[in-house]
Amino acid sequence: MDRLPPLRLLTTFEAFSRHGSMREAAARLNVTQPAVSQALRALEDHLDVSLIDRGTRPAGLTEAGEMLARAVREGLGRITATLEDIRALQGADERQVTVSCTLGMATYWLMPRLPDFYARHPEITVNVQAPATDLPLLAPGVDVALRYGTGGWREGGTEKLFDEQVCPVGAPELVARYLAEGRSLEEAALIHVRSPRNQHWAGWEEYFQRRGIARARMGGQSFNNYVQAAQAVLDGRGLMLGWRSITARAEQDGALRSWPGGAVDLGTSYYITGAPHLSTDGQAFVDWVRGLTGAPA
Numbered sequence: 309m310d311r312l313p314p315l316r317l318l319t320t321f322e323a324f325s326r327h328g329s330m331r332e333a334a335a336r337l338n339v340t341q342p343a344v345s346q347a348l349r350a351l352e353d354h355l356d357v358s359l360i361d362r363g364t365r366p367a368g369l370t371e372a373g374e375m376l377a378r379a380v381r382e383g384l385g386r387i388t389a390t391l392e393d394i395r396a397l398q399g400a401d402e403r404q405v406t407v408s409c410t411l412g413m414a415t416y417w418l419m420p421r422l423p424d425f426y427a428r429h430p431e432i433t434v435n436v437q438a439p440a441t442d443l444p445l446l447a448p449g450v451d452v453a454l455r456y457g458t459g460g461w462r463e464g465g466t467e468k469l470f471d472e473q474v475c476p477v478g479a480p481e482l483v484a485r486y487l488a489e490g491r492s493l494e495e496a497a498l499i500h501v502r503s504p505r506n507q508h509w510a511g512w513e514e515y516f517q518r519r520g521i522a523r524a525r526m527g528g529q530s531f532n533n534y535v536q537a538a539q540a541v542l543d544g545r546g547l548m549l550g551w552r553s554i555t556a557r558a559e560q561d562g563a564l565r566s567w568p569g570g571a572v573d574l575g576t577s578y579y580i581t582g583a584p585h586l587s588t589d590g591q592a593f594v595d596w597v598r599g600l601t602g603a604p605a
Contacts, residue, residue, distance in 0.1 A: 313354040318380050320347040321359065325377035329366050405593045406435040408444035409454035412534030413578075416554040418454070425596050432589045446583050451590040453581045454597075456509070456551075466581040469601040470553070474510060474574055476567040477550035477558075478541055483565040493521060493567065497546030498528035501537045510574055515549055518572050553578060 323333035324344065334341040352359050359373035369377060409418060414436050422434060437450065444453045446463050455461065459468065476493060478486075486496055498512055516523050528546055531537040534554070541548045542563060550559075550566065558564040578601075582594050 313351055317347050317351040317354065319384070320344055321351055322377065322380045322384055324348060324360075325369060325373065326381070328368075403431060403589065404433045404435060405451050405587075405590050406437060406449055407452045407454065407593065408437045408439060408447070408450045410444065410456070410534070411438040412538070412551075412554050413454055413456070414438045415535050416538075416557065420557065421600060424600075425593065428596065429589075429592055432592065434593065446581060451583050451586060452593055455579050455581060456576060457579070458576055459579055461579070461581055464581045464583050465586075466579050469578045469580055469597065471573070471577045473552050473571045474515065474549050475552070475571040476515075476547045477555050477564045478547040478567070479544040480562060480565040482544045482547070483567065487568070493519075493547075493570070494523045498526065499537050499540050499546040499548040500526075500528055500530040501534050501548070502530045502532065510549065512549065514574075515572060518574065519570075 320333065320337060323336050324330060327333050327336060330341050330344045330348075334344045337344070348360055355372075355376075357372050358370050359376060361368045361370050361373075407418070418436060425432075425434065437444075439445075439447075444450075444455055446453050453464075454469075456472065459466065476496070477483075478496075493516075500512060501509065502511070512526055529537075529540055531540065537548050538555075538558075540546065542558075547567065550564065552571075555564055555566075559566055580594060580597055582590060586594070
């Protein structure tokens with residue numbers, strides 16, 4: 309650390325390297341041009357290397373100067389970003405709500421609706437976390453969890469938002485072609501979501517079992533998250549299991565089409581859990597979600 313030059317010399321050098329002239333650097337730093345020149349000389353003396361090529365007009369950087377400029381720019385950028393994070397922490401008291409939910413729920417249900425929350429509560433920022441597991445928990449720092457399953461969670465205050473149904477969905481052209489050709493679900497190309505960390509969502513095997521459909525082969529493309537699988541379905545690569553809360557908007561927009569008569573009730577629902585001692589802003593978020601889903605207050 310003793311070999312590091314003073315920070316003021318590095319900031320002066322960064323300003324010169326960024327703006328390309330001592331005059332511009334002096335103006336940006338609100339100092340005189342001789343002060344900039346002296347600082348650059350002092351930095352060269354400290355490092356015992358030439359950083360400025362004064363034989364050109366305007367003066368440029370030597371190879372060593374270019375190397376140092378990149379390092380200083382990156383270092384000062386990281387410091388600036390960290391300071392912004394620290395300021396955000398200082399001002400975060402009761403003005404932010406952290407919500408945990410699956411990636412699919414975040415992408416297709418929550419994020420499209422958040423503009424309405426911000427319109428009602430412009431002073432509150434919602435931070436959305438999508439953990440690797442398909443069962444979001446009330447980890448430290450999480451205020452609210454949106455979860456899919458059969459309930460029974462004990463931490464915090466949990467209430468049911470709405471019942472869920474599952475139905476095969478696909479690109480409209482693909483579904484229309486299958487139906488026109490008289491092809492059934494037993495013959496359709498399948499898209500799977502499979503991951504060791506996703507154990508709480510039904511797969512095609514359970515769906516066919518519930519429907520009483522015997523399908524010998526369950527091959528098809530597999531993805532480890534719902535968003536990737538959805539993109540393959542939108543591209544017409546096959547059918548995937550669609551949860552109404554997640555795929556309903558895409559169906560309304562005409563991007564997806566459900567398989568006729570394919571809906572199944574697995575006895576599952578979506579729930580919202582608020583952390584113990586939920587803040588006023590956290591409660592505002594819970595109330596907003598209740599209003600969206602029609603859940604009782």
